[in-house]
Amino acid sequence: MPLTKAEITRLRSLQEKKHREAAGLFVVEGEKVVGELLGAKFPLVDIYATPAWTGARTVDVTADEMARFSHYPTPASVLAVGKITRPPLAAGALDRGLTLALDGIQDPGNVGTLLRIADWFACDRVLLSPDCADLFSQKVVNASMGSFARVDAHTLPLATAFASVKVPVLGCDLQGDAVHALTPLRDAVIVIGSEGRGISDAVRPFVTYYITIPKYGGAESLNAAVAAAIVCDNLRRVSK
Amino acid sequence: MPLTKAEITRLRSLQEKKHREAAGLFVVEGEKVVGELLGAKFPLVDIYATPAWTGARTVDVTADEMARFSHYPTPASVLAVGKITRPPLAAGALDRGLTLALDGIQDPGNVGTLLRIADWFACDRVLLSPDCADLFSQKVVNASMGSFARVDAHTLPLATAFASVKVPVLGCDLQGDAVHALTPLRDAVIVIGSEGRGISDAVRPFVTYYITIPKYGGAESLNAAVAAAIVCDNLRRVSK
Numbered sequence: 001m002p003l004t005k006a007e008i009t010r011l012r013s014l015q016e017k018k019h020r021e022a023a024g025l026f027v028v029e030g031e032k033v034v035g036e037l038l039g040a041k042f043p044l045v046d047i048y049a050t051p052a053w054t055g056a057r058t059v060d061v062t063a064d065e066m067a068r069f070s071h072y073p074t075p076a077s078v079l080a081v082g083k084i085t086r087p088p089l090a091a092g093a094l095d096r097g098l099t100l101a102l103d104g105i106q107d108p109g110n111v112g113t114l115l116r117i118a119d120w121f122a123c124d125r126v127l128l129s130p131d132c133a134d135l136f137s138q139k140v141v142n143a144s145m146g147s148f149a150r151v152d153a154h155t156l157p158l159a160t161a162f163a164s165v166k167v168p169v170l171g172c173d174l175q176g177d178a179v180h181a182l183t184p185l186r187d188a189v190i191v192i193g194s195e196g197r198g199i200s201d202a203v204r205p206f207v208t209y210y211i212t213i214p215k216y217g218g219a220e221s222l223n224a225a226v227a228a229a230i231v232c233d234n235l236r237r238v239s240k
Numbered sequence: 241m242p243l244t245k246a247e248i249t250r251l252r253s254l255q256e257k258k259h260r261e262a263a264g265l266f267v268v269e270g271e272k273v274v275g276e277l278l279g280a281k282f283p284l285v286d287i288y289a290t291p292a293w294t295g296a297r298t299v300d301v302t303a304d305e306m307a308r309f310s311h312y313p314t315p316a317s318v319l320a321v322g323k324i325t326r327p328p329l330a331a332g333a334l335d336r337g338l339t340l341a342l343d344g345i346q347d348p349g350n351v352g353t354l355l356r357i358a359d360w361f362a363c364d365r366v367l368l369s370p371d372c373a374d375l376f377s378q379k380v381v382n383a384s385m386g387s388f389a390r391v392d393a394h395t396l397p398l399a400t401a402f403a404s405v406k407v408p409v410l411g412c413d414l415q416g417d418a419v420h421a422l423t424p425l426r427d428a429v430i431v432i433g434s435e436g437r438g439i440s441d442a443v444r445p446f447v448t449y450y451i452t453i454p455k456y457g458g459a460e461s462l463n464a465a466v467a468a469a470i471v472c473d474n475l476r477r478v479s480k
Contacts, residue, residue, distance in 0.1 A: 113463055122457030150458045180477050216476055217362030218280075218390045222469065223353055229466045230473045236456055237420050 003065050011048070011069035011079070017134050020084065026136035029071050029079040033138075036146030037080065044080045052077035071138060084136050089125075089154045094165045094189055097124030098235065101158055103203050104194040105224055108133035112143020113225040114192070119147035121232035126153040127161055129200070158191070162206035165189060169208045171199050172227050176210030179234045188235065192228045195221055243305050251288070251309035251319070257374050260324060266376035269311050269319040273378075276386030277320065284320045292317035311378060324376050329365075329394050334405045334429055337364030338475065341398055343443050344434040345464055348373035352383020353465040354432070359387035361472035366393040367401055369440070398431070402446035405429060409448045411439050412467050416450030419471055424478045432468045435461055 013019040014027040025045065028034055031053065037044060038056060049057035050066050055078065066075045100123045105111050111133040118126045133140055135155055141148045154161075162169060167187040191207060193199035199207065213222060213230050222230075253259040254267040265285065268274055271293065277284065278296060289297035290306050295318065306315045340363045345351050351373040358366045373380055375395055381388045394401075402409060407427040431447060433439035439447065453462060453470050462470075 113466070116459045117462070117466065119457045119459035120453075120455055120462055145459065145461075147459050213360075213473065214476070215360055217359045219356045219359035219385065219387050221385075222357070222360055223465070225463070226353070226357065226466055226469045229462065230469055233453065233470045233473070236454070 003059075003061060003069075008065070008069045011081070012071070014081070015071050015138075017137065020134075020136055024084050025081050026084055026138075026141070027071065027079060027081050028138055028141050030076040030142070031078060033142050033146075034078045034080045037082070037141075037149050040146050040149035042082065042149035044082050046081040047078060048080070049078040086155070087152075089127075089156065089161060091164075093125065094161065095167050096187055098187070098232075099123065099125050099127060099189040100228060100232070101127040101129075101161075101189055101191045101203075102132050102224075103129050103158055103191055103200050104197060105132045105192065106194060108137050108139035109143045110223070110225050111135070112140045112145070112148070114228055115140070115144040115151050115153065116147040117225060117229045117232060118151050119144075121229075121236050123232065124152065126151050127158060128153060128155045129158050129203075130155060157202075158200075159202045159206065162189070162203070165206070169206050170231070171204070171207035171210045172231055173198060173210045173212055174221065176212040178214045179211045179231055180214060182211065182234055182238055184238045185235060190228065190231055190235070192224050192231075195224050243299075243301060243309075248305070248309045251321070252311070254321070255311050255378075257377065260374075260376055264324050265321050266324055266378075266381075267311065267319060267321050268378055268381050270316040270382070271318060273382050273386075274318045274320045277322070277381075277389050280386050280389035282322065282389035284322050286321040287318060288320070289318040327392075327394070329367075329396065329401060331404075333365065334401065335407050336427055338427070338472075339363065339365050339367060339429040340468060340472070341367040341369075341401075341429055341431045341443075342372050342464075343369050343398055343431055343440050344437060345372045345432065346434060348377050348379035349383045350463070350465050351375070352380045352385075352388070354468055355380070355384040355391050355393065356387040357465060357469045357472060358391050359384075361469075361476050363472065364392065366391050367398060368393060368395045369398050369443075370395060397442075398440075399442045399446065402429070402443070405446070409446050410471070411444070411447035411450045412471055413438060413450045413452055414461065416452040418454050419451045419474045420454060422451065422474055422478055425475060428475065430468065430471055430475070432464050432471075435464050 047057045169189045287297045409429045
């Protein structure tokens with residue numbers, strides 16, 4: 001049964017955050033990313049697929065139809081729709097395990113890479129400040145390489161989340177103690193600011209100490225994802 | 241004096257690698273990147289600037305002229321031309337200091353980020369296999385955030401460079417010894433392969449041992465630049 005025009009318009013509209021929020025749905029398109037979400041057993045509401053897609057589907061479409069609602073100049077063979085869920089952060093949750101908190105990371109590729117890093121290092125959760133790239137944007141999901149489906153991520157004002165935290169809050173900054181000197185910490189929050197601006201003024205009062213990655217050469221800064229990965233590697237090394 | 245049509249065509253043509261190679265010139269456009277290269281005292285052949293650019297220049301142009309040779313949809317106020325230099329790699333150079341060797345890293349953003357990491361960790365040189373992104377492409381230079389001007393980089397077949405190397409060649413792989421267990425090494429080569437393919441068959445015979453970044457969670461791999469940064473951090477920590 002051919003798709004209605006309204007259905008095609010609806011699928012196309014999910015490219016924009018405001019429409020995703022209104023519908024409570026997000027979309028991912030492409031063989032690789034849909035395969036990753038299926039592999040991670042992420043619940044999908046619908047999977048629109050052309051005959052070229054050999055995996056699971058809920059709706060058969062023609063390549064012509066796909067071209068009409070595709071989010072890309074070159075349509076893929078599969079486009080999946082997922083439900084936006086915003087599980088609340090349980091009270092006291094930050095006091096157990098490792099939390100990676102992203103403070104104003106606006107580049108969606110960086111946010112996706114950070115989810116992947118959190119997944120690699122088994123961070124217990126990721127917090128995103130509301131001015132981070134939208135967790136449910138396709139670029140974030142793609143860049144996370146499937147980690148989107150495995151990481152417990154929450155978007156919320158960091159200052160609210162940190163108000164009653166009892167564990168150390170480590171702020172990654174250009175000035176601070178060398179990350180190599182970290183003492184063992186199994187429970188901690190790591191705050192990563194944006195490259196340009198660093199940690200925001202709203203968050204600084206909650207940082208219990210600042211850590212830095214020792215620099216040996218000339219670059220002025222490191223990419224936020226690179227910095228987070230080095231901190232996680234150092235923290236996991238000492239907290240085993 | 242207005243620019244000739246031939247001059248405008250020539251400047252535009254430097255977007256493409258074959259024209260850059262033929263002319264022995266590369267181009268960077270934008271206030272930030274030109275400022276970084278000037279800040280690093282990188283020698284520039286020409287600096288075309290509109291009245292909006294307040295820095296150094298060699299040729300005054302109007303905004304209309306800039307729009308005709310700009311490499312971007314939104315023209316910047318400054319576009320600089322630099323000379324492509326390919327200094328030879330001195331015999332035995334790899335046996336002193338830290339070399340970061342990129343094996344088939346095709347994404348220019350990744351190559352630029354890797355130059356920045358090499359700069360931060362004071363790697364003595366970077367080698368790029370010929371199938372890496374072109375060192376002189378604007379995307380690489382931009383992503384390096386000025387490190388392009390500070391890092392000693394060479395594009396050449398890695399197997400040729402490695403043929404007579406005497407120091408350890410560490411291959412970063414998903415299987416190998418934990419990077420946390422690295423013994424102090426002041427002189428070494430670190431090989432980073434592409435995310436999809438890993439270290440190439442041509443390079444594997446020269447790897448003296450494989451190292452890996454311990455994984456604690458679910459992600460299948462780390463981004464090449466993230467992996468390189470963690471290895472450099474571990475190597476610098478132990479070799480101080």
